[in-house]
Amino acid sequence: FAPWEDPEAKPLIRFQNVTKRFGTFTAIDDLSLDIYEKEFFALLGPSGCGKTTMMRMLGGFENPTEGRIELAGKDISGVPPNKRAVNMMFQSYALFPHLSVWDNIAFGLRRDGRPKDEVAARVAEMLKLTRLEKFGRRKPHQISGGQRQRVALARSLAKAPKLLLLDEPMGALDKKLRQDTQFELMDIQEKTGTTFVIVTHDQEEAMTVASRVAVMDEGKLIQVATPDRIYESPENVYVADFIGDVNIIEGRATLEGEETYRIDWAEGEAPLRATSSTRLDNGQSCFLAIRPEKVTISPERPEGAVNAVHGKVLDIAYLGNISTYHVELASGTVIKAQAANTRRISRRSFTWEDPVWLSWTVTGGVLLAG
Numbered sequence: 325f326a327p328w329e330d331p332e333a334k335p336l337i338r339f340q341n342v343t344k345r346f347g348t349f350t351a352i353d354d355l356s357l358d359i360y361e362k363e364f365f366a367l368l369g370p371s372g373c374g375k376t377t378m379m380r381m382l383g384g385f386e387n388p389t390e391g392r393i394e395l396a397g398k399d400i401s402g403v404p405p406n407k408r409a410v411n412m413m414f415q416s417y418a419l420f421p422h423l424s425v426w427d428n429i430a431f432g433l434r435r436d437g438r439p440k441d442e443v444a445a446r447v448a449e450m451l452k453l454t455r456l457e458k459f460g461r462r463k464p465h466q467i468s469g470g471q472r473q474r475v476a477l478a479r480s481l482a483k484a485p486k487l488l489l490l491d492e493p494m495g496a497l498d499k500k501l502r503q504d505t506q507f508e509l510m511d512i513q514e515k516t517g518t519t520f521v522i523v524t525h526d527q528e529e530a531m532t533v534a535s536r537v538a539v540m541d542e543g544k545l546i547q548v549a550t551p552d553r554i555y556e557s558p559e560n561v562y563v564a565d566f567i568g569d570v571n572i573i574e575g576r577a578t579l580e581g582e583e584t585y586r587i588d589w590a591e592g593e594a595p596l597r598a599t600s601s602t603r604l605d606n607g608q609s610c611f612l613a614i615r616p617e618k619v620t621i622s623p624e625r626p627e628g629a630v631n632a633v634h635g636k637v638l639d640i641a642y643l644g645n646i647s648t649y650h651v652e653l654a655s656g657t658v659i660k661a662q663a664a665n666t667r668r669i670s671r672r673s674f675t676w677e678d679p680v681w682l683s684w685t686v687t688g689g690v691l692l693a694g
C-alpha cells in the first residue's frame with residue numbers, strides 16, 4: 325500500500341497552492357503537491373518549466389510569492405536553508421578542492437561543532453555507504469568523476485537530512501556510468517530511508533530511479549504518478565509525447581461497444597479501434613497514442629487483427645537488441661514499430677521498401693480526448 329494511496333498517510337512535504345513570480349513572470353502557478361517520507365521523487369519537464377524553482381523553494385533559497393510549503397507539517401517559509409532538515413546536492417558537486425575526501429564529508433558535522441568521535445564514526449559510515457573507504461585521504465582531483473559524485477552524496481547525507489534535493493546529480497557522468505550510478509543511488513536511498521527529490525532532464529533516468537514522477541509544464545503539474553502509470557496511462561498527449569517514443573494518431577471517436585471506440589482518421593485508412601474508460605462524445609476529436617513496442621510488424625496481415633494498417637518500410641534504426649522501423653502508409657502517415665532482434669543470423673527481418681503490415685490490439689493504444 326503506497327503512502328500516496330493511503331488517505332491517512334501524512335506527507336513529508338506539502339506544496340499548498342504555491343505560486344512563484346519573478347516580477348510579472350509566473351514561474352510556478354498555483355501548484356499543490358504532496359511528497360511522502362522515503363519517496364524517491366522526480367521532477368521532470370522541459371527547460372524553463374520550473375523544476376529548479378521548486379527545488380530552490382524546498383531548499384530555502386527562494387520563498388513562494390503565494391501559498392505555503394510544509395515540511396513534516398510545519399510551514400517552512402522564511403526558514404533559512406541551514407535551519408532546514410534539507411540538503412541539496414548540486415550538479416557541480418561543489419567539493420572543496422583543497423580538502424581530502426574525508427574532510428569534505430566531515431565539513432558540515434564539524435561546522436555544527438559535533439564531537440570528534442561522532443564525526444569520525446559518521447564519516448566512516450558514509451564512506452562505507454558510498455564504497456569510498458579506500459579514498460578518504462585523496463583530494464577531489466585524485467579520484468574519478470563517479471567517485472567525486474559519491475563524495476558529494478556522502479557529504480550531503482552526513483548530517484542525516486530528512487530530505488535530499490538532487491539537481492541533475494548525474495549530469496556530469498557519461499551514459500554507462502550514469503546507468504550504474506542510478507542503481508547505486510536507489511540502493512543508497514533505500515538504505516538511508518532519506519526522501520530524495522531529483523531534477524533531471526533525462527526521462528529514462530527519472531523512470532528508472534523514481535517511485536513517482538511529476539511531469540511539469542509552464543509552472544504546472546501535468547501528471548503525478550508512478551513511472552509505469554506515466555508510461556502506460558498518460559493523462560494527455562503532452563505526457564505521452566514527453567515520455568519515451570510514441571505514435572500519435574489524430575482522429576474522431578465513435579462509441580461502438582461498451583468501452584470500445586471506432587476511430588476514423590486519415591482518408592483511405594481503415595478505422596482503428598481502442599478502448600477507453602473515460603467517456604468520449606460521439607464524433608469527438610481524439611488522439612490515439614501507441615508505443616512503438618506495442619506495434620507488431622509482419623509480412624502478412626495477421627489473422628483477426630483488430631488494428632492493422634499497410635505500408636512500406638521507410639527507415640530502420642538498428643539498436644542491437646531491437647530495431648525500430650519507420651513505416652509509411654498510403655495516407656503518408658509514418659508509424660514507428662519496434663521489433664526484438666532475437667535471431668542472431670538476421671540483422672534485420674525487414675528491409676527498406678518492404679511492404680509490411682502493422683498491427684496492435686484494442687488495448688495497445690491509449691485513447692485520449694482531443
Ligand code: ATP
Pocket residue numbers: 346349350351369370371372373374375376377378
Ligand atoms: P532548466 O531545466 O533549464 O534548468 P527549469 O525547469 O529548472 O529549467 P527554472 O530554472 O525553474 O526552470 O525556471 C523557470 C522559469 O522561471 C524560467 O522561465 C526562468 O527564466 C524563470 N526564472 C527562474 N529564476 C528566475 C529569476 N531569479 N528571475 C527571473 N526569472 C527567473
